[in-house]
Amino acid sequence: MPRSLGYAAVTTVLCLLLGYPIAFAIARAPATQRQVLLFFVMLPFWTSFLIRVYAWIAILQRPASPTDCCKR
Numbered sequence: 310m311p312r313s314l315g316y317a318a319v320t321t322v323l324c325l326l327l328g329y330p331i332a333f334a335i336a337r338a339p340a341t342q343r344q345v346l347l348f349f350v351m352l353p354f355w356t357s358f359l360i361r362v363y364a365w366i367a368i369l370q371r372p373a374s375p376t377d378c379c380k381r
Contacts, residue, residue, distance in 0.1 A: 335346045 331350070335343055335350070338346055
């Protein structure tokens with residue numbers, strides 16, 4: 310448990326050290342650049358969402374038989 314708390318503390322400090330300057334730069338950037346910078350911050354969340362959506366589509370498709378792959 311102490312090791313986990315140490316990892317959590319180090320991760321928190323690193324996120325603050327990286328996140329605060331980035332947030333400050335985005336807040337001080339001109340409006341046109343601010344939108345682009347926010348897009349790059351949000352992009353990893355959208356890619357994760359998109360991958361999950363395609364995974365659900367693959368899971369919920371109709372069941373395929375082994376001969377279906379040969380028909381295409």
